[in-house]
Amino acid sequence: MMNISYINKATENLKSFIPENEIFRLLEETKNPDPNRVREIIQKSLDKNRLDPIEMATLLNVEDKELLEEVFEGARELKRRIYGNRIVLFAPLYIGNECINNCLYCGFRVTNKTIERRSLNLEEVVEEVKALENKGHKRLIVVFGEHPMYDAKFMTETIKTIYNTKDGKGEIRRVNVNAAPQTVEDYKLFKEVGIGTFQIFQETYHTETYKKYHKSGPKSNYLWRLYGLDRAFEAGLDDVGIGALFGLYDWKFEAMGLLYHTIHLEERFNVGPHTISFPRIEPALDTPLAERPPYALSDEDFKKLVAILRLTVPYTGLILTAREPVEIRNEVLKFGVSQIDGGSSIGVGSYHESDDEKIKRSQFLLGDNRTLDQIIEELSEEGYLPSFCTGCYRLGRTGEHFMEFAIPGFVKRFCTPNAILTFLEYLEDYAPEKTREIGLKRIEDELKNIPDDNKFKKDLLEKMEKVRKGERDLYF
Ligand code: SAM
Numbered sequence: 001m002m003n004i005s006y007i008n009k010a011t012e013n014l015k016s017f018i019p020e021n022e023i024f025r026l027l028e029e030t031k032n033p034d035p036n037r038v039r040e041i042i043q044k045s046l047d048k049n050r051l052d053p054i055e056m057a058t059l060l061n062v063e064d065k066e067l068l069e070e071v072f073e074g075a076r077e078l079k080r081r082i083y084g085n086r087i088v089l090f091a092p093l094y095i096g097n098e099c100i101n102n103c104l105y106c107g108f109r110v111t112n113k114t115i116e117r118r119s120l121n122l123e124e125v126v127e128e129v130k131a132l133e134n135k136g137h138k139r140l141i142v143v144f145g146e147h148p149m150y151d152a153k154f155m156t157e158t159i160k161t162i163y164n165t166k167d168g169k170g171e172i173r174r175v176n177v178n179a180a181p182q183t184v185e186d187y188k189l190f191k192e193v194g195i196g197t198f199q200i201f202q203e204t205y206h207t208e209t210y211k212k213y214h215k216s217g218p219k220s221n222y223l224w225r226l227y228g229l230d231r232a233f234e235a236g237l238d239d240v241g242i243g244a245l246f247g248l249y250d251w252k253f254e255a256m257g258l259l260y261h262t263i264h265l266e267e268r269f270n271v272g273p274h275t276i277s278f279p280r281i282e283p284a285l286d287t288p289l290a291e292r293p294p295y296a297l298s299d300e301d302f303k304k305l306v307a308i309l310r311l312t313v314p315y316t317g318l319i320l321t322a323r324e325p326v327e328i329r330n331e332v333l334k335f336g337v338s339q340i341d342g343g344s345s346i347g348v349g350s351y352h353e354s355d356d357e358k359i360k361r362s363q364f365l366l367g368d369n370r371t372l373d374q375i376i377e378e379l380s381e382e383g384y385l386p387s388f389c390t391g392c393y394r395l396g397r398t399g400e401h402f403m404e405f406a407i408p409g410f411v412k413r414f415c416t417p418n419a420i421l422t423f424l425e426y427l428e429d430y431a432p433e434k435t436r437e438i439g440l441k442r443i444e445d446e447l448k449n450i451p452d453d454n455k456f457k458k459d460l461l462e463k464m465e466k467v468r469k470g471e472r473d474l475y476f
Pocket residue numbers: 105106107108143144145146178179180181200201203244245279280281282283284290323363364
């Protein structure tokens with residue numbers, strides 16, 4: 001972790017690539033859009049093109065109910081055509097809530113004296129990971145506050161420990177990271193231990209607002225964070241996730257910020273972000289700003305945001321977290337969300353120690369407290385295909401969402417079979433009887449969609465048989 005004077009010096013000559021005035025202008029100029037223009041834009045996205053800023057602004061300005069329904073339907077159609085019905089499941093693992101920053105919306109901020117501070121040592125990490133493995137998880141995102149205790153060495157040792165922790169048939173096959181922006185040298189350590197995605201949320205792309213809510217600590221430097229993922233690319237990490245925290249500033253501006261960030265990465269590194277996250281601010285212990293976010297995003301606008309993000313950047317994964325209540329989650333899943341967390345607990349240490357005090361160590365409160373099993377059961381009943389797939393990552397095929405999008409037949413050839421195999425593992429190893437029944441029926445229905453003369457079906461059926469006999473970690 002770098003001190004603030006190093007950070008200020010390192011960003012001295014950088015310029016923001018978020019053109020704030022242009023964003024305001026585009027949002028103004030595209031008001032009351034012509035319905036035919038809106039339809040053309042939706043079609044452009046369905047034809048597998050990333051939208052331009054003026055096109056996103058046009059969609060953001062759709063207010064008419066019927067036209068908005070066409071936007072929603074466009075997002076649903078895109079999901080159906082490209083991604084199908086798989087939903088990838090993961091769990092967040094909070095390693096420590098010490099933090100030297102002062103983000104006014106976050107329960108971990110340095111000035112919060114009510115929160116109980118805790119960091120897991122490696123033995124405790126092992127216990128947490130075993131607890132997660134025993135629920136059936138295969139993919140984690142590890143989350144850290146920003147603190148000298150959590151330097152790159154500590155974080156990467158933690159990740160190594162996670163990969164090495166196996167319990168029965170359980171193992172973690174992919175670790176994603178959500179942590180403070182690193183230096184190029186430090187990102188290299190993350191590359192060495194084999195992380196999946198490195199996520200950094202800009203929180204707000206609006207500089208004035210950013211300054212207002214990040215008054216001290218390394219995070220107070222907007223540009224260090226804005227260029228945080230550029231440094232990841234420079235270190236050879238090409239799997240990155242961007243995000244904005246909704247509720248700090250005008251949501252349409254933030255949505256445009258996400259697009260300009262995407263374009264910047266495409267232009268500079270030829271690859272856009274692997275995932276986009278769009279958390280809304282949730283209440284947090286002793287955190288007045290989070291109780292009353294200055295630009296709270298309504299449920300209606302949240303749905304609109306997700307549909308428009310889907311259409312604007314059709315090749316990324318969209319991540320939705322348990323911050324959102326069940327009803328909203330169910331609705332926006334249809335717009336093309338590709339990953340959700342299940343059975344999440346965000347109090348440090350709370351997977352292996354259940355106590356009533358965990359809230360005192362949590363960053364914020366969750367809106368969806370269903371267990372992983374409940375979520376899987378419900379997803380299956382709704383016709384989704386729960387997946388724990390890590391096939392691409394294991395085979396060095398980075399940027400799987402992009403490949404799903406760009407390579408014809410990729411989903412059918414790799415993603416659906418891998419989803420089926422990992423779902424079957426879950427049903428064999430962890431599911432209670434009722435979920436098992438529902439899940440096996442779901443897999444059967446899914447197999448019916450693959451014609452018998454499909455040359456890969458035989459392979460899949462053979463691998464499924466091996467899973468039933470106890471082999472694990474088979475993938476295409
Ligand atoms: N400390 C690192 C950082 O800030 O980048 C990484 C971990 S931080 C705990 C992860 C994310 O949580 C932040 O980027 C922010 O978007 C989100 N967050 C913070 N406070 C929140 C709140 N009250 N409700 C929902 N999300 C919140």
